Amino acid sequence: MTQKPQQKKIKWGIIGLGGIAHKFANDLITIEDAELYAVASRSQEKADEFAQQYGATKAYASYEDLANDPNIEAVYIATPHALHKDNALMCLEKDIAVLGEKPFAMNAQEVDEMIAKAKEKNVLLMEALWTYFLPHYQYVLKELENKTYGNILKIESDFGFTMPYDTDKRLFNKSMGGGSLLDIGIYPIFSSLSTLGMPNSIEAKADFFENGTDSSCDMIFSYDNDIKSYLKSTIKEVTPTEAIFYCENGTIKINREFHIPTTVTIIANGEQRTIDFGYNPDIFGYRYEAVHFNQLLRAGKTESDIMTFDFSKKLIKLLDDVREIINLEY
Numbered sequence: 001m002t003q004k005p006q007q008k009k010i011k012w013g014i015i016g017l018g019g020i021a022h023k024f025a026n027d028l029i030t031i032e033d034a035e036l037y038a039v040a041s042r043s044q045e046k047a048d049e050f051a052q053q054y055g056a057t058k059a060y061a062s063y064e065d066l067a068n069d070p071n072i073e074a075v076y077i078a079t080p081h082a083l084h085k086d087n088a089l090m091c092l093e094k095d096i097a098v099l100g101e102k103p104f105a106m107n108a109q110e111v112d113e114m115i116a117k118a119k120e121k122n123v124l125l126m127e128a129l130w131t132y133f134l135p136h137y138q139y140v141l142k143e144l145e146n147k148t149y150g151n152i153l154k155i156e157s158d159f160g161f162t163m164p165y166d167t168d169k170r171l172f173n174k175s176m177g178g179g180s181l182l183d184i185g186i187y188p189i190f191s192s193l194s195t196l197g198m199p200n201s202i203e204a205k206a207d208f209f210e211n212g213t214d215s216s217c218d219m220i221f222s223y224d225n226d227i228k229s230y231l232k233s234t235i236k237e238v239t240p241t242e243a244i245f246y247c248e249n250g251t252i253k254i255n256r257e258f259h260i261p262t263t264v265t266i267i268a269n270g271e272q273r274t275i276d277f278g279y280n281p282d283i284f285g286y287r288y289e290a291v292h293f294n295q296l297l298r299a300g301k302t303e304s305d306i307m308t309f310d311f312s313k314k315l316i317k318l319l320d321d322v323r324e325i326i327n328l329e330y
């Protein structure tokens, strides 16, 4: 009989103990009905250290060993992009619910495979696009949906920072899906997709590092009525990293850094006001997606009603489409 996690804490595992795994673990252990039960690394020492830091019971030196632990109910996949699909399939096969980091996988075909497996096994699967669950982003979505300031006329959304070129790092590693587009370009694209939907046409232009990973990517998404989204990702320049929605009767600006807990400024009727969402500085913001995931799991759901399969499919399709235009193949 399938165990129903009703009264107890949901037992979580984390696969791939890098930068984001630390942040996620920091937030996960603040959730009352979640337990960081197990972690898995390619190195026992790293797993032991991580487990000790966050109070996990089990520390595995292989991802497979974690997936074979029958106690695990939910897993967070925090490996490089190119491994997401295989890691997800491995866990779904063992009936473990999967919260998989963005980009969900390398291309639409891989995402389709993951969704098909989740459906076949009747197990929860969700892309960890955490911004979707942040209260300031939900607030902006509501304001845009209600047309508080009229229809959107234009979006400007960017994500840019610098890091020295180093092919030992995941961000620049072509075989791991490195480059700006998949890593951070996904956020500006998300800001357009979540508000205006799929564009009618896409223009894109990119610059590349010597190993063929993209150092920057500029995109224009065109919609009906000449509405356009101007989107940018770059790892060779610090940019405002804001999402600005220009509407008929006002502007909604998600301030720096728009994809993490931040403030929102409304410019309308000749006035400007900034809304503070009272985020807890001790929490990075991954808590919101994890709470949602726990709720889905407890409700016996196999798909999120916010980060739906359809949305993940559209998001990866847009990344595929942009890659085709800029000639970026992995």
Ligand SMILES: NC(=O)c1ccc[n+]([C@@H]2O[C@H](COP(=O)([O-])OP(=O)(O)OC[C@H]3O[C@@H](n4cnc5c(N)ncnc54)[C@H](OP(=O)(O)O)[C@@H]3O)[C@@H](O)[C@H]2O)c1
Residues within 6 Å of the ligand: 015, 016, 017, 018, 019, 020, 021, 040, 041, 042, 043, 046, 078, 079, 080, 081, 083, 101, 102, 103, 128, 130, 170, 176, 182, 183
């Ligand atoms: N939602 C967000 O805000 C956010 C932020 C950053 C990154 N991410 C996503 O999370 C994923 C991981 O990013 P990260 O910044 O945490 O990367 P990272 O610091 O490089 O960590 C990735 C981990 O994956 C494991 N791994 C397995 N095979 C690997 C290989 N061949 N090369 C490198 N690492 C390998 C390693 O863990 P072990 O050594 O323990 O096996 C490594 O520590 C990416 O897909 C990224 O897009 C999301």
